[in-house]
Amino acid sequence: MSTTTLGVIGTGMVGLGAARRAVDAGLNVVLSNSRGPETLAGLVSELGQRARAATPAEAARAGDLVIASVPLAAYEQLPRTELAGKTVIDPMNYAPHSGFAIPELDSDELTSSQLVQRHLADARVVKALHNIGPKQLSELFRPAGAPGRTALPLSGDDPDARKEVADLLDVLGFDAVDLGTLADSWRSEPNTPLYAIPYVGQPPSGLTTMEFVAWAQQAPGVPAPAARIKELAAAAVRGPAGFRM
Ligand SMILES: NC(=O)c1ccc[n+]([C@@H]2O[C@H](COP(=O)([O-])OP(=O)(O)OC[C@H]3O[C@@H](n4cnc5c(N)ncnc54)[C@H](OP(=O)(O)O)[C@@H]3O)[C@@H](O)[C@H]2O)c1
Numbered sequence: 001m002s003t004t005t006l007g008v009i010g011t012g013m014v015g016l017g018a019a020r021r022a023v024d025a026g027l028n029v030v031l032s033n034s035r036g037p038e039t040l041a042g043l044v045s046e047l048g049q050r051a052r053a054a055t056p057a058e059a060a061r062a063g064d065l066v067i068a069s070v071p072l073a074a075y076e077q078l079p080r081t082e083l084a085g086k087t088v089i090d091p092m093n094y095a096p097h098s099g100f101a102i103p104e105l106d107s108d109e110l111t112s113s114q115l116v117q118r119h120l121a122d123a124r125v126v127k128a129l130h131n132i133g134p135k136q137l138s139e140l141f142r143p144a145g146a147p148g149r150t151a152l153p154l155s156g157d158d159p160d161a162r163k164e165v166a167d168l169l170d171v172l173g174f175d176a177v178d179l180g181t182l183a184d185s186w187r188s189e190p191n192t193p194l195y196a197i198p199y200v201g202q203p204p205s206g207l208t209t210m211e212f213v214a215w216a217q218q219a220p221g222v223p224a225p226a227a228r229i230k231e232l233a234a235a236a237v238r239g240p241a242g243f244r245m
Helices: 013-024 037-047 056-062 072-077 112-119 134-140 159-172 182-188 209-218 226-235
Strands: 005-009 028-032 051-053 065-068 087-090 124-127 151-156 175-178
Touching: 005 013, 005 056, 013 028, 013 037, 013 065, 013 134, 013 159, 028 037, 028 056, 037 051, 065 159, 072 112, 087 112, 087 159, 112 124, 112 182, 124 159, 124 182, 151 159, 151 182, 151 226, 159 175, 175 226
Parallel strands: 005 028, 005 065, 028 051, 065 087, 087 124, 151 175
Antiparallel strands: 124 151
């Protein structure tokens, strides 16, 4: 089934970036956040007729496919009943410095997306849209087949769900590189060569992590075709999980 409505749980930088791209690509979006639909009225009117606001449970029900773009610390608040049977894009990254620490992630026993899948036991979680920023997403989309079209990695335990997300990425203007199961999704997590850098290029030397984040958020997008993404995924070495300050 192709996606015509994208449910968005968490309409911050990532959720709004995905929603904008989806609306531009002709999809409907149902936006939600923690504070209630009325707080999204301005964004809905900016995005136009293809957008409406709802609660997270309603966004989950309405989406053919749903993006869970909330802080990882809120993963247990994702509406598991309404997400049962759905394909859920997980763009969340682990940031232990935020005060939310999970021993199974720190020990590399689980990837953060396996943790999310454990909570959303009846959904099909696909890790995607976690290693590119909204600015680069808004700049690097290209039509299918365009030379040098940028590719994004995805991982998930259900092959049909991976295909569904690859098809959505194609509609949004990106190729997909299938990295396999959620257990293997560490290959594109923070602290690997696939995280952010392919889409922004090398940062100036000597930046602190916070300075890197600020720099990357405004850096112009750098195209990263599938061959490059595959090469970087293959070269990844597993280290401590999470985005560390
Ligand atoms: N920023 C980036 O460049 C980037 C890139 C890739 C991946 N990520 C990852 O993507 C996720 C979102 O990042 P972000 O930068 O978009 O964060 P953000 O700007 O802080 O937005 C977070 C959104 O989640 C909502 N939210 C929080 N708790 C919620 C809950 N329990 N139920 C429903 N909505 C809830 C917030 O709603 P309220 O405002 O109403 O609380 C807000 O809309 C994070 O896990 C991050 O690691 C970020």
